[in-house]
Amino acid sequence: MLGGFAVRVDGRPVPDHQWRHTRAAELVKMLALADRRRMNREQVIDQLWPDLDPAAGAANLRKAIHFARRALGSPDAIDSRSEMIALFPNGTVMVDAEVFETGARRALAARAGYGVADSYAGDLLPEDRYASWAEEPRDRLRTLRLELLKSAGLWHRVLAIDPADEQAHRGLMQSALEAGDRAAVVRQFELLRRHLRADLGVGPDRTSIGLYEKALAMGAATTAPTARELTQSLLARALVQLNSGDHGECERTARRARSLAIESGLGREMGEASAVLGILANMRGGWPELFRAEFADSVRRDPELAGHVLDAHLCLAEFSLYSAAGHEWIGDYAESLRSTAQTADSIQGRAMAELLLGESALFSARLGEARSRLAAAAALYEHGGTIAGLVLSRLRLAEAMLASGERSAAVGELKGVLPLAEKGWLEPHLVVRTYAILVEAAGAGPSAVRQVERADRALVGRNVCPPCSLGYLVAAAKTFADTGHRDQARRRLTDAERLAGMWPGGAWQAAVWEARGALRRAAGDLERAHSFYLEAADRFDEVGRPLDRDRCRSQAASVTIAGRPR
Incomplete structure (x- = not known):
């Protein structure tokens, strides 16, 4: 079960071809994970065939039991004579996942986790990645493995699994501090910061910052902290203040960090300070005014510094395009930015203005204008060497x-x-956006499901901006609904609904209604599917998105109720 499904009966392996009936294999897996290797008949049917009526589900269960017995080589392998379905009720069943869990809990109680951690052969049933019944035990065993590694102080192995685990980074920082290795502490803190991401509004906690500042003080007598080290300390503190609600102090600290970064020519840190100030302004409802001021200031500076500042605001600009106010306001706003950029002769500034104008044209269905402006933005970004803007321009062009x-x-x-999205500093924003459009471009059917599966594998272990993931979640939910994978569609839709709550109205709320329509259609609830598609169409219409509106109206019209198109 750990690392993949394999069965031995009396020491002899069951060949893979014996499991060609998928439901028979799933039944054995579920029973192997169940308490005392038995489950209630209705529970099994609900897990494997949630959309069938009881009679059809019972018939399918009988078939699954038949093929499972055949694969296991005995009619006694599964007992179904009562309401409980049992796996080898009169035999001994050993499951590696259970052996690991029992040993792990004993080791944690005895504070001796090193050896047991090595018995983890891989995640539980990786081939059943999307099976809801496997999720809880898989996550539980993963967590146990991490707890074992942490109890043994194997911090590097923890970070190999979860590069953003702050406890592991802090453990390495503490060890380096105790060894008097100032440079190692600084390196580890910088690695932690990069994994947590200031542009996502997340940074180290007070304890980690304290260790870092101890390391800076440790060498102060002979080597003063560098401007980069001081700026990173200020940025970390600004994020703590942001997330604790101390917004006034956050703004003051972030502006100190920004000033120091400008004085020292630290483009990445200047961009991160601008991102913190942008997040704060967005929370206060004043992002457009802040960005106008930062735009005017940055385009007059060194082009490399300007590029970092403008990149830092890309995600917030995108966020604004999806607000309840719609996107049409951005046209006049972007024209004023373009005028400022032209006066300053700033390539990066002109590129961002063209990108915003191109996006506004795209959403308004002015496709010729959109393609012209987006191509111009991409060319300007490429000329200016700004990867993030180049990627976003080409995504919109696609x-x-x-x-x-x-x-x-x-x-x-x-x-x-x-490949460009994966190497830029805004990778948490851009990679998931790229996969969202790849899923849309895959169309319908198995090819679209395979694209979601490829995307899921690629996104594992990555930092992903939650708002930027909304498009991917909606696209995946619609793909799974359209191909009959309703449980997976529900999961993605639930995550999308939670994130869409960040926008009171707007295009993402409309997109969620469209995904709800797809799920209701897959469930055969055609009345509600029709209503949900029309709700999505109306909401897209309210924010001036005719292409999306017309697509949803077409979906509503295609829904057949009682044998007649509505």
């Missing part, structure tokens, strides 16, 4: 191609963009 019916051209564009 969306315009899809809207024009040029699917193959869009896929080619996306495949060229993905």
